[in-house]
Amino acid sequence: MIIAIAQTNYHIGNFERNTEKIIATIAEAKRKGADLVVFPEITIGGYLAKDLFRYRSFLDACETSIEQIAASCVGIACIIGAPVRSKLTKGKQLYNAALFIVDGAVKDTVHKTLLPDYDVFDEYRYFEPNNTFKCVDYKGNRIALTICEDLWNEHFPSLYPQDPMIELAKQQPNIMINVAASPFSESHFEARCAVVTAHSKRHALPALYVNTIGAHADIIFDGRSLVFDEKAKLIDVLNPFAEDLRYYQLNGKELVARQLTTVYKEPESIVNIHEALVLGIKDFFAKSGFKKAILGLSGGIDSAVVAALACEALGSTNVMGVLMPSIYSTGHSVDDAMDLVGNLGCLHEVIPIKEATEAFDNMMAKAFKGKENDITEENIQARVRAIVLMAMSNKHGYILLNTSNKSEAAVGYGTLYGDMAGSLGVIGDVLKTKVYQLAHYINRNGIVIPENTITKAPSAELRPDQKDSDSLPEYNVLDAILHRYVELEMSSKEIIADGFDEVLVQRVIKLVVGSEFKRFQSPPILRVTRKAFGVGRAMPLVAKHPF
Amino acid sequence: MIIAIAQTNYHIGNFERNTEKIIATIAEAKRKGADLVVFPEITIGGYLAKDLFRYRSFLDACETSIEQIAASCVGIACIIGAPVRSKLTKGKQLYNAALFIVDGAVKDTVHKTLLPDYDVFDEYRYFEPNNTFKCVDYKGNRIALTICEDLWNEHFPSLYPQDPMIELAKQQPNIMINVAASPFSESHFEARCAVVTAHSKRHALPALYVNTIGAHADIIFDGRSLVFDEKAKLIDVLNPFAEDLRYYQLNGKELVARQLTTVYKEPESIVNIHEALVLGIKDFFAKSGFKKAILGLSGGIDSAVVAALACEALGSTNVMGVLMPSIYSTGHSVDDAMDLVGNLGCLHEVIPIKEATEAFDNMMAKAFKGKENDITEENIQARVRAIVLMAMSNKHGYILLNTSNKSEAAVGYGTLYGDMAGSLGVIGDVLKTKVYQLAHYINRNGIVIPENTITKAPSAELRPDQKDSDSLPEYNVLDAILHRYVELEMSSKEIIADGFDEVLVQRVIKLVVGSEFKRFQSPPILRVTRKAFGVGRAMPLVAKHPF
Incomplete structure (x- = not known):
């Protein structure tokens, strides 16, 4: 037979x-x-x-x-x-x-x-x-x-x-x-x-x-x-x-x-992850009847990797990268993003956000009287960018790709209705250290993602001289803790017994727990690990998490 | 014993x-x-x-x-x-x-x-x-x-x-x-x-x-x-x-x-729904450790009902209503909202959004060249309001209440990252016709929600002379169809057999199906029916729904 x-x-x-x-x-x-x-x-x-x-x-x-x-x-x-x-x-x-x-x-x-x-x-x-x-x-x-x-x-x-x-x-x-x-x-x-x-x-x-x-x-x-x-x-x-x-x-x-x-x-694990993400993007578009993707390009590694994956899945002429510099953006951010656009051959627009952020400064002046600048103003920048991207999406029929990685999604290092917006979370199940591995893999046959994007210190560039490491532990340590807490569902005691600093473990878990409410409103995330954020990790919302 | x-x-x-x-x-x-x-x-x-x-x-x-x-x-x-x-x-x-x-x-x-x-x-x-x-x-x-x-x-x-x-x-x-x-x-x-x-x-x-x-x-x-x-x-x-x-x-x-x-x-059904929603708000805040709520007041019935419920749950001095008129807002909208604020005794701010919407008009001018005004500009207004509310939330520690009702959530009549934003969907499981019942119940001992808010034709006021009935069927018919399709999980044939117009039923279901992706990113919604949007209604996202 x-x-x-x-x-x-x-x-x-x-x-x-x-x-x-x-x-x-x-x-x-x-x-x-x-x-x-x-x-x-x-x-x-x-x-x-x-x-x-x-x-x-x-x-x-x-x-x-x-x-x-x-x-x-x-x-x-x-x-x-x-x-x-x-x-x-x-x-x-x-x-x-x-x-x-x-x-x-x-x-x-x-x-x-x-x-x-x-x-x-x-x-x-x-x-x-x-x-x-x-x-x-x-x-x-x-x-x-x-x-x-x-x-x-x-x-x-x-x-x-x-x-x-x-x-x-x-x-x-x-x-x-x-x-x-x-x-x-x-x-x-x-x-x-x-x-x-x-x-x-x-x-x-x-x-x-x-x-x-x-x-x-x-x-x-x-x-x-x-x-x-x-x-x-x-x-x-x-x-x-x-x-x-x-x-x-x-x-x-x-x-x-x-x-x-x-x-x-x-093959090596990163090869499969790469293939999975490309298929994930391709089928999301094919099955929802869309062809064109849009995303914000910050000059950083997350958006660069997502742009490269999207170009591979959809063709570079179907991908629009939008550069949205603010007064805190460094020169190299724009240069790195333009290098990426050149390497990928995708479409791009440059839309500075200064005018809108200033408008909000003025509009909020009375209600914010006597208050210092704080995370509020950082979030306004992120949300102004989301409005720009969604406006491009609405006007031209692009689908917005979300570029948040799993490490920042885990600890809530992102702005709801800002950089957390999008129809599909492409690397939301990829820890930051793996995003670097993806970048190296994408560059396996020559530079696609600019070297400076890979080597510079990660920054959200929402205030002068900001670095991710100001608020977060180094990513190799953070990711090791997150892998244990989120993916292996280990409690703090067990993680500490694995040789991690007690104060740090408690701090990281507290961040994860405190940002459940943000992740509840995340787009669907392409699942590549045994435990991704989304329906497979069902957490109560107004609960206390003893850890 | x-x-x-x-x-x-x-x-x-x-x-x-x-x-x-x-x-x-x-x-x-x-x-x-x-x-x-x-x-x-x-x-x-x-x-x-x-x-x-x-x-x-x-x-x-x-x-x-x-x-x-x-x-x-x-x-x-x-x-x-x-x-x-x-x-x-x-x-x-x-x-x-x-x-x-x-x-x-x-x-x-x-x-x-x-x-x-x-x-x-x-x-x-x-x-x-x-x-x-x-x-x-x-x-x-x-x-x-x-x-x-x-x-x-x-x-x-x-x-x-x-x-x-x-x-x-x-x-x-x-x-x-x-x-x-x-x-x-x-x-x-x-x-x-x-x-x-x-x-x-x-x-x-x-x-x-x-x-x-x-x-x-x-x-x-x-x-x-x-x-x-x-x-x-x-x-x-x-x-x-x-x-x-x-x-x-x-x-x-x-x-x-x-x-x-x-x-x-x-008691009558609406009494229980009222009690349930008040408890829902009260416990959400008590259990997440917050005291103060904020919401946008449009002069319409949805925000008025949510404001009244929030004042009952949290005390009126813990509720902040923000009026955010645009160039399309009618005079009565502001008057009605101010009447409500007066009746409730809650806090309020008036923050016109013209400056920000104009900033976006300018910023997008090049990218939108040759394109007509369309839903994009309406969505920008809704998203600007969300930025204002979230900025107030970030700066002053308010929790944003979402005011979308179940009818509009069902058909996707709302802007993602705009009026769909918030930490808790208070009336997201209440059909529009029931929102009116709630308003009447809230007014049982005297006017809390202004009469004009109850009697005027519903409008999103995102373009001149807009009415909900321009895009949607009358709410009593819409709600009857939604009750059958969403809450009773009936197929189109069965609904049509109940005496509804075939073309209308197909159109409504198409709207419901087409907005699954929006509802995926909704806040949690207080559940008061046998089938609320949220975890209890698990729908695939890039699927075709034969109806």
Whole structure:
């Protein structure tokens, strides 16, 4: 039997486009002689459509799509993920299902057993879990078919007494297939490989792990579907961060690739982060129907890195950089930003903000009488810049990219409705020290980001001679603490036990806690770590955080 | 046996203050002769501390608090909700528990069986569910003790084969007690009464339903704990939207109130909404440590209603209204706003915005060359006002209240980083037609909100002679459609079948869908309906919504 893996990118809720692509892929696989083509989890509807699942119109559209796909499935079979209505009188209205379609109809339906509810996942909100197990038979083969977390049981409560693969293995399958929607984060690839290897080894079965690819605002799926032979040896890895369609020949338990395969070597972490961010920008624009991005260029490293990523994702003629010098901007800021514009070949405007900041000084004079200058005036500058950028966006149809990095988002070093504005937080999950790594990677084949931008001391330039280090600890120390507190969810005691200064740890955590209210109003942030700010980190707002 | 119900307001994570209050309440109940005092769900830690539950420091603090409370529990017993660590090697690390404490120690622990995961709830993210059932024995009484949704089983999947009350009833209890954290929404009180009545009647048991009270940013708990005798007759309702401590005498299954009770009459819906919003503001400020609020006063009804609510919650001398007329503001706008200020006795400033809007006109002239005036210039005005308000906030320590109503939030009739700014959305879950009802209710004892504010046609006044009805359908029709689409989650077909114009329904839903990205960056909104914008309505961002 020839099995094709269709690692596809879909647009949530865009049934017309998705269905057309699925049908075309099935036709292509059929032409190439495939007996079976396998698509990822909830390819119909899109993972995760969230509360759209609560609308009858959405579920009706899923059913129509299934009918259309089934009608095209003649002379070939497919396995595809879809939400399927339950007929229960109590409980959830849906299953997270994998459909086995052949001869124009759905022949078997497998329901997901282990429903994740951690970080960005919330499947238990929508789906009824499965508790019956049956393999899918086709052309003399018996397939142990599971859905994503069905292979990961350590997070799941005692409600789930069964390990789906152990139950299915009792029925003597000759292959295991898992349809997945497993998002990218640093080091998650290794975890996936380990999990699938363990099942393949334990049950002495070849394994296809079919992952989705594509970004949906915050969440980025990296593809890299996995293929193991019956000795649990990894024999193929599908494209990282790109669609793919590949073919495998199955004879009994013997699984071999039909195309040439090269040994996949996991690149350095920063390469994956770079690819993920580029895909994140690209899909955000493609799926929201926009082409052109705008961002403020300060001459600093954050905006330079975001500009370079945007040019790679959208093409440099679709990217507008706006220089908005104030009376505190240094000469080198404008020069560095102009060098960047030159290197990238993107559009630019220079719009000094002095006139507006002076207008606010005058307007507020009476209400501020007798008060010293303070952070208020710094915030006014940042907010004036946001008005300029949003005005450009409104007038010319650009989408504003936010350039805040994770370190400053964490400690609240940013102005709400000012530099925290934007439709997409491009590097909001990238700590400042990693932003430097990204800059070096972007410059790998020659200078794109000006050297001076990389080497000068970071500054918000909102008052004379300001440096980030006036208010914040050095970024290498700050980031090490933030990694532990935010990403590893360690308490202060545990961080201090790791060798960090007690006063500093307490101060940093206090800043993180004190800026929850700002992050609540952040744009969606491209997720590249195991714990990004956003829906995956749910914090109460008017709470005290004992740390 | 004398049982006290302690309907308490706590501050999430504020262990010092909460523990002190709990211990003082136990002492007070003991002085009044109580044998047992019952507190609501997760009174220790606070419902719902969300991802704080993932930090060891938080769970340690919960355990310390339990020890301190237990030490004070001598000569009296208490039942209190708390998160309790599980000792499982797999699954969730916590239980949502009710502790029975007597003689200085935790004697029994009941775990919650039915974990909600819908709307604002996400307990399955944190807690392991219960599957063993045992009543609590004390002074010759046997208590069927359950936790909140344990009484509500229709939403729960087939994973939960058992109805906790049926299991506990087999052990012949003489009373049922439910400790709850059930948030306010219109008409939810009746639903609670029906559920508790049904259990009381089915098992012929007196019932105490002990609810929490207090607001936590978006979610407002209304208290109104319920007391039923063994004939399922409602014999007492504790304070709405306020703390309370009341006593009941239990002999066998006979339960009587020790204090005078009056028959509780559910008031008109708008009265509850008013009380909920006042509590929401009050607790937001008290729990975040702020005293003073600021808001823009346009002369329109939304800002007038929010100003009146804020004055009631915080005292009029803690409320600052800022009038920010532009060249498009009509004379009556300023007059109406000044009348309101006079009626309320709050602080005010008048800060015209002409100078800043002109500055932006000049600054953008080159970049906008050849382009007509459009929505860009309207948005600049709204954003200039936000800068003024945030500058006042930064300089003087005011917290900005957002005045957007639910109708405009729904259709995106508002400016991101402009009138959508603020720390708390006070009426973001109140449809425009209900805002009028609120205004009339606020004026019940005399004019607070000027009549002209109520009677004039709504306008954003961002261009000459603008009226809301230029861009939007009449609010009574709009709100009827929004109620169905957003709150009842009906699809367009179903709404049209209810008698609404097809073109209009499609147009309204398109507006709602098209403004998801704006609402993503909204402040937290006080929830008063069954479906508010915010965490309880989880929508994908770059999705297509088939409607």
